[in-house]
Amino acid sequence: MENPRIGFIGLGNVGGKLAGSLLRNGMNVTVRDLNPELVAEYVAKGAKSAESPRAMAEHCDIVITCLPSPAACAAVVEGADGILSAMTKGKVWLEMSTTDADEIQRLAGLVQATGALAMDCPVSGGCHRADTGNISIFAGGDRAAFETVLPILTILGRRVLHTGALGSASKLKVVTNYLCTAHLVALAEALTVCKVAGMDMNTAYEAIRISSGNSFVHETESQVILNGSRDISFTMDLVIKDVGLFDEIARDLKVPLELSPLILNIFKESAKAYGPRELSPNVIRRYEEPCNVKVLGEGFPALMVDDEPEERGYEVVPRNRQKAKA
Secondary structure, three states, X not given: OOOOEEEEEOOOXXXXXXXXXXXXXXXXXXXXXXXXXXXXXXXXXXXXXOOOHHHHHHHOOEEEEOOOOHHHHHHHHHOOOOHHHHOOOOOEEEEOOOOOHHHHHHHHHHHHOOOOEEEEOOEEXXXXXXXXXXXXXXXXXXXXXXXXXXXXXXXXXXXXXXXXXXXXXXXXXXXXXXXXXXXXXXXXXHHHHHHHOOOOHHXXXXXXXXXXXOOHHHHHHHHHHHHOOOOOXXXXXXXXXXXXXXXXXXXXXXXXXXXXXXXXXHHHHHHHHHOOOOEHHHHHXXXXXXXXXXXXXXXXXXXXXXXXXXXXXXXXXXXHHHHHHO
């Protein structure tokens, strides 16, 4: 698809940065969001705006959605003036939200019935990497659809993985978000123990970073915890949504889990205590406050910034497939 007209619905913490990558790379972009100030910000950067999802789908070759919930996505797709009424053969819908796999399959079926293509393409790696086009993208859908949209996905992200059938990407996304949350809770506990034990927190951070206890979450979220901003552009209500989606998958499959229900309850209690829109790393407050401590270090950033230069993305091929091709 040469010089496609791209529509982007949802200019929130992640979506806005993804739309920014398209604009930064000279793409023809039309945007829509319920917040008119965000729309005006991106129009000032060179985007066009659309009066409705339907109007966007009529004008654009590719429509991308990046929305906070399955309900929001359903409203944009099949609601009054939704994109569904304007999707036709040759058009593409890319769902980049973290959403329910069954719901994406249902909505994608409606879109595909019009002759259009549909894929679920959630992202992973944090807002700071979405901002530089270096985020990772999971892409679920048939191979022909994947190859059609791969040139766009390699602008939006650095590492692009075709995960298989439509819906598989959304399942893997909630799995990885669950793991991220498990690491965050474990780090909140570990850092608080280090503080109460009288350890230097900068030293504790480095000890974890160079050890077998390290993780992506430690190298990012621990830094904003130790700064005190606790700002990773992600809130407790979104954690509850994501871990809840993981829990639903496990229950549907009758997989007996122990850790994820506990983590989900920790965040439900924390959201009740501190507010659903509290920043997710502030789950550490439930450990700090009973100990009358504040877990802080020195010289850590208030916000994460991606220090990798922006590069054109590429498809990641699973290792077993690499060996098979060889």
